[in-house]
Amino acid sequence: MLHAGHEKVPVLIIDNYVADLDAIVGRARALAPYPQATGPYPGERRLITPDDSLLADYVGPMLDSLAPLISDAFDADILGATSASLSRVTTRPENLTRYQSLPHFDDTSGKMIAILHYLTPTLGTALYRHRATGLERITQDRLDYYLASIAHLGARDSYMCGSNDEYEMTASIAGHYGRIAVYPSNALHSGMIPPDHFTDLGCQERLTANIFIRLA
Numbered sequence: 001m002l003h004a005g006h007e008k009v010p011v012l013i014i015d016n017y018v019a020d021l022d023a024i025v026g027r028a029r030a031l032a033p034y035p036q037a038t039g040p041y042p043g044e045r046r047l048i049t050p051d052d053s054l055l056a057d058y059v060g061p062m063l064d065s066l067a068p069l070i071s072d073a074f075d076a077d078i079l080g081a082t083s084a085s086l087s088r089v090t091t092r093p094e095n096l097t098r099y100q101s102l103p104h105f106d107d108t109s110g111k112m113i114a115i116l117h118y119l120t121p122t123l124g125t126a127l128y129r130h131r132a133t134g135l136e137r138i139t140q141d142r143l144d145y146y147l148a149s150i151a152h153l154g155a156r157d158s159y160m161c162g163s164n165d166e167y168e169m170t171a172s173i174a175g176h177y178g179r180i181a182v183y184p185s186n187a188l189h190s191g192m193i194p195p196d197h198f199t200d201l202g203c204q205e206r207l208t209a210n211i212f213i214r215l216a
Contacts, residue, residue: 005170012182042091101156103128112185117209122175159193
């Protein structure tokens with residue numbers, strides 16, 4: 001268990017938890033091509049639906065077995081999953097939107113938890129502190145203050161991959177193959193996408209499963 005930054009943002013890290021992961025990854029790849037994400041995700045995203053066998057064979061059993069660990073780590077009961085998807089980072093740095101080029105948060109309620117499962121080895125994910133405000137988690141009562149404080153920032157032509165003048169990296173989670181990272185959805189975070197992720201011919205594969213669960 002990791003506690004990042006001044007706010008002690010909890011991050012549960014679990015390795016080698018899913019049996020027969022190679023087969024799961026093969027089935028995930030077989031669902032390609034994934035559609036371009038319609039939301040802020042910088043790449044392709046395919047929802048795992050009730051019609052997909054991966055829901056019953058992979059997502060459901062994983063959540064059932066992780067539930068006691070998550071409840072203990074975050075001191076709350078799990079109400080259930082709100083979404084599950086397979087994601088690939090494919091948006092080139094020069095095409096990033098403002099939101100995609102900054103550390104982001106996925107929810108402000110304080111009742112949502114993100115589960116990130118690395119299905120390919122990758123540099124990982126980082127958590128951040130906004131230097132000007134000192135904020136590391138964006139709750140509903142902090143939202144307007146935070147948004148006003150970053151209103152002057154435009155889109156950058158690179159992914160966040162470490163600290164800069166605006167944000168300080170408080171922790172990094174190495175993206176080892178099969179690793180599961182669980183963290184609050186209101187934490188400022190960003191995938192660590194290095195420049196060499198992209199080439200003239202395309203990009204390396206960064207395949208993850210992304211699951212959001214609601215806490216009581």
